[in-house]
Amino acid sequence: MQDRRQQPRTSLASGSDADLFVSVSHAARKLCQHTHWREGISDFLSALGAHTGASRVWIFRTLEYGPDYYVTRYISEWAARPDLSNIDDPVLHSQRVEVADDFSRQVYEARLRGELLAHQVDDLPGRFGKELRRQGVRSMLTVPIMLKQEWWGILGFDFCDYPRAFPESYRAALEIASLLLTNAVMQERLHWQANHDPLTGLYNRRYLMETVDSDLTDGTAGALIILDLDWFKAVNDHHGHQAGDQALVRVADVLQRKVPRQSVSARLGGEEFAIWVTAENIPADELAERIRASIEAVTLEFSSGVAALTISVGVASSGPDDVEDSFSALFARADRALFIAKEAGRNQVVCAD
Numbered sequence: 001m002q003d004r005r006q007q008p009r010t011s012l013a014s015g016s017d018a019d020l021f022v023s024v025s026h027a028a029r030k031l032c033q034h035t036h037w038r039e040g041i042s043d044f045l046s047a048l049g050a051h052t053g054a055s056r057v058w059i060f061r062t063l064e065y066g067p068d069y070y071v072t073r074y075i076s077e078w079a080a081r082p083d084l085s086n087i088d089d090p091v092l093h094s095q096r097v098e099v100a101d102d103f104s105r106q107v108y109e110a111r112l113r114g115e116l117l118a119h120q121v122d123d124l125p126g127r128f129g130k131e132l133r134r135q136g137v138r139s140m141l142t143v144p145i146m147l148k149q150e151w152w153g154i155l156g157f158d159f160c161d162y163p164r165a166f167p168e169s170y171r172a173a174l175e176i177a178s179l180l181l182t183n184a185v186m187q188e189r190l191h192w193q194a195n196h197d198p199l200t201g202l203y204n205r206r207y208l209m210e211t212v213d214s215d216l217t218d219g220t221a222g223a224l225i226i227l228d229l230d231w232f233k234a235v236n237d238h239h240g241h242q243a244g245d246q247a248l249v250r251v252a253d254v255l256q257r258k259v260p261r262q263s264v265s266a267r268l269g270g271e272e273f274a275i276w277v278t279a280e281n282i283p284a285d286e287l288a289e290r291i292r293a294s295i296e297a298v299t300l301e302f303s304s305g306v307a308a309l310t311i312s313v314g315v316a317s318s319g320p321d322d323v324e325d326s327f328s329a330l331f332a333r334a335d336r337a338l339f340i341a342k343e344a345g346r347n348q349v350v351c352a353d
Contacts, residue, residue: 019051020051020052020169020170020173021173021176023047023048023050023051023052023173024048024173024174024176024177024180026047026051027043027044027045027047027048027177027180028044028177028180030043030044030046030047031043031044031180031181031184032184035188035191036188037181037184037185037187037188038076040184041059041076042076042078044181045057045058045059045076045077045078046078048078048157048174048177049078049079049080052157052170052174053159053164054080054157054158054159055079055080055081055084055158055159055160055161056077056078056079056080056084056085056086056156056157056158056160057077057078057155057156057157057158058074058076058077058078058086058155058156058158059074059075059076059077059145059153059154059155059156059181060072060073060074060075060153060154060156061073061075061152061153062151062152062153062154063094065112065151067099068098068099068100069096069097069098069099070096070097070099070108071094071095071096071097072092072094072095072097072153072154073092073093073094073095074086074087074089074092074093074095075153084136084160086135089135098127100126100127101125101126101127103124103125103126103128104126104127104128107128111142111144111151111154112144112151114144114146114149114151115144116141116142116143116144116171116174116175116178117141117142118139118140118141118166118171119132119139119140119141119142120138120139120163121133121137121138121139121140121163122138122163135158135160136160137158137159137160138159138160138161138162138163138164139158139159139163139164139166140156140157140158140159141156141157141166141171141174142154142155142156142157143155143156143174143175143177143178144178145178145181145182145185146182147182147185147186147189152182152185155174155177155178155181157174194206195207197266197267199245199248199249199267200248200249200251200252200267201252201256202252202255202256202265202266202267202273203264203265203266203267204266204267205266205267205268205269205274207264207266208264208266208268208274208276208327209327211264211276212224212264212276212326212327212330213326213327215276215278216318216322216325216326216327216330219320220278220279221278221279221317221318221319221320222276222277222278222279222284222317222318223276223277223279223284223315223316223317223318224274224275224276224315224316224317224318224327224330224331224333224334225274225275225276225277225284225287225288225291225313225314225315225334226268226272226273226274226313226314226315226331226334226335226337226338227251227272227273227274227275227288227291227292227311227312227313227314227338228271228272228273228311228312228313228338228342229247229248229251229271229272229273229309229310229311230309230310230311230312230342230346230347231310231346232244232247232270232271235247235307238304238305238307239302239304239305239307240302240304243300243302243304243307246300247271247300247307247309248267248271250295250298250300250309251273251295251309251311252265252267252273254291254294254295254298255273255275255291257294258287258290258291258294259275259277259287259291260277260281260282260287262278262280262281263275263276263277263278263281264276274331274334275287275288275291279319284315284317284351285315285349285351288313288315288349289349291311291313292310292311292313292347292348292349295309295310295311296308296309296310296311296347310346310347311347312338312341312342312346312347312348312350313337313338313341313348313349313350314334314335314336314337314338314339314340314341314349314350314351314352315334315337315349315350315351315352316330316331316333316334316337316351316352317351317352318330333352334352336352337350337351337352338350
């Protein structure tokens with residue numbers, strides 16, 4: 001029997017360069033059929049795996065990294081056979097890699113620079129080679145995924161049958177695949193930023209307006225709940241603006257826990273929030289009271305003292321017969337109800353007539 005180390009490194013160019021680039025094009029189309037890259041990633045990896053001869057095609061997400069370590073998570077995979085799959089390997093779920101020797105540092109620094117790396121595992125020293133041999137890898141090619149010069153993750157290709165060589169055309173095609181994935185991740189990030197408030201993670205005013213107007217146009221009955229954090233200026237003045245930010249985040253946490261998933265929670269700006277809840281969910285006045293009571297139970301502790309939180313809430317409903325309703329009209333009614341709640345002493349819910 002021939003020794004593993006003596007087997008020739010066989011070129012992967014079993015088809016033409018054109019075939020490989022066509023396969024990357026097919027993979028890109030699979031990815032672009034979805035708004036969110038995670039929805040299309042299985043088809044993307046499958047298309048790459050079917051045309052590259054790889055045993056596994058996978059993605060690592062970089063969770064954090066420092067001068068002498070990095071932490072990755074194995075988030076998605078295509079495997080040529082079930083026995084080649086690593087997706088359930090607990091070691092890879094959240095793996096901390098120590099940059100403890102010269103070779104590990106060379107690999108780490110190359111990844112931080114966004115460089116494609118090809119490895120023949122039989123030749124690899126130290127823990128790096130030992131871990132890949134544990135996974136049954138004979139050759140590996142990795143392409144870092146870089147977002148704004150930051151190392152976001154890795155697109156990787158494992159070959160477990162025998163050592164392979166990687167021609168320049170092959171490497172170029174897979175670098176293009178990595179760039180397509182990078183673009184998809186960036187587009188999703190930009191989409192998120194366009195629709196969300198960066199401090200709280202809730203939707204923003206624009207997204208809320210578009211959703212409410214769309215639902216009303218479709219004849220969907222619902223209610224707009226506007227809530228305002230009471231005495232917010234006093235929190236900022238007495239405890240500082242960072243404390244004020246913590247208060248806003250705590251309110252957002254309550255909304256994320258209490259508001260039904262089918263509803264939309266948004267930060268309108270400053271200390272004002274809003275919820276759009278459709279009629280098939282919990283009654284709006286009942287939901288508003290639950291949120292008010294939950295926030296009243298919140299106490300924040302700072303070095304400068306303790307801050308208790310309360311909110312005032314205005315609710316306005318739109319029924320199936322209110323065909324002329326719009327976000328602006330509904331907001332005006334809810335805002336008037338909020339004003340009445342403030343004038344009546346705060347920390348209460350008022351529903352518009």
